[in-house]
Amino acid sequence: GAVVSQHPSWVICKSGTSVKIECRSLDFQATTMFWYRQFPKQSLMLMATSNEGSKATYEQGVEKDKFLINHASLTLSTLTVTSAHPEDSSFYICSAGQGALGTEAFFGQGTRLTVV
């Protein structure tokens, strides 16, 4: 099956600093990538949808200036959490889509962000 690699798998950063998370589709070109946030024992909440070469579409309530998304190529999308605060601590997961409109989505292994 398709492989999506997410890096790093965990990161600890100081409050006020920025953290970049990478999401790569290893064996296919992803026309669409999605970024999710997951709180403990809860479901995945879509943060934004990014299409290669265009601006990301953010879900309601997600601060686009805090969560910067760049989808510069068909195999790489990045999420940068800017000026991180403890409340940004969470599990962030990306997925890359294949097929029309990114129907078949494959997920990365997730990134555990802890802001201290």
Add this chain to the structure above:
Amino acid sequence: QQQVKQSPQSLIVQKGGISIINCAYENTAFDYFPWYQQFPGKGPALLIAIRPDVSEKKEGRFTISFNKSAKQFSLHIMDSQPGDSATYFCAAFSGTYKYIFGTGTRLKVLA
């Protein structure tokens, strides 16, 4: 209309038993229904998926049953094993709403 309701919230099954997880949706625009398995600290892994033109799909021990008129679909895990213990999410997808995930079911299979 964008919600996907999933039940039960948790499930305990004996080894060898059948695990059944149900989901229901409202919006008829959804046209792709995958199930994901997630282990603690890991990203979700696609298990099996179905489109509305099919009423059932089977892959190994995993079967999706789909009832288009009732707007419901379910995952059946046959011969459940302790290694199946994980959280399972159903989802619904459409080009407009993208993926909407259910709330998850924590499955524990007793040895």
